[in-house]
Amino acid sequence: MNITFDIGNTRFKYAVFAEGNMLHNEILDLNTKNQIQIMETIDKYMINTNSVIVSNVGKFSELNYLNIKNKVKKLLIVSDKIKLPFKNKYNSNKSIGSDRIALASGAIKKFSGNPILIIDIGTCITYDYLNENNYYFGGAISPGIKIRLLSLNRFTNNLPNIDFKVPPSLIGDTTEGSILSGVFYGILSEIDGKINMYQNENSKLTVLLTGGDSRYFAGKLKNTIFVEKNLLLDGLNFLIEINE
Missing domain, CATH: 3.30.420.40 (ATPase, nucleotide binding domain)
Structure with missing residues (x-):
């Protein structure tokens, strides 16, 4: 199972994938109230997760990255340094x-x-x-x-x-x-x-x-x-x- 995180300027989106199919996705506003829910979401889906990928153009703390990294086999941060299909x-x-x-x-x-x-x-x-x-x-x-x-x-x-x-x-x-x-x-x-x-x-x-x-x-x-x-x-x- 894979989890994708998209941290934008105003919204946080995530999706859960298995064998290429999207099983679940959700969108949350990026505010202080939802930060706890975001952390709970991370914890909820980490148990059976192989890989997590993060696209971040907003605010995503080092603590969140560390929390993910300690719970999954592979954490991928999107940048020009990873392998791209173009x-x-x-x-x-x-x-x-x-x-x-x-x-x-x-x-x-x-x-x-x-x-x-x-x-x-x-x-x-x-x-x-x-x-x-x-x-x-x-x-x-x-x-x-x-x-x-x-x-x-x-x-x-x-x-x-x-x-x-x-x-x-x-x-x-x-x-x-x-x-x-x-x-x-x-x-x-x-x-x-x-x-x-x-x-x-x-x-x-x-x-x-x-x-x-x-x-x-x-x-x-x-x-x-x-x-x-x-x-x-x-x-x-x-x-x-x-x-x-």
Whole structure:
């Protein structure tokens, strides 16, 4: 049995795999209250676990790493130093996020041999491109929903800090509605525009949409996409398999 941990900027995700199949997964907010639950989760599944892999772009203490390492046969930390299923053409190998490595790995496991654009919508929106020969080139990073909403509040005098919901219409008839429309349709236009630009470079492009906030946009995009909500967790398990 394998366990995959994805520690993001705001959420903690984990999944339990056996023989390549996902048996269980859960998502928790990364806050002080849930730190105890995270530790309990680690303890609960460690008994019959062979390997654990961690992708960490957030805050995961050395104590948590030590707790895992003492209970499993193998602990794998995602970085450019482990064996990867793609050839890395990113100019700054050491700065590539472990989440982007895991996403690219998951994409190759399912769609190898195709040019792929991975769009991950979370705290940030990341775009990652692989060609048909499994070369990873990088892509783009832009602000996600929460960052855009917070920025409008923090860098203006009068705009409120609001919670996100899909706006009822394109034209906002209140300040809140106008903010929601600007953020939602701004991201929607950005994603469709990015897909179009990549398709101009390669008409056979396969587009994968993933991430916690992808559910807001999946049915609204003009372009054809594949929704892969567990792409990162699947990619982490694939990395365990090729690093055995």
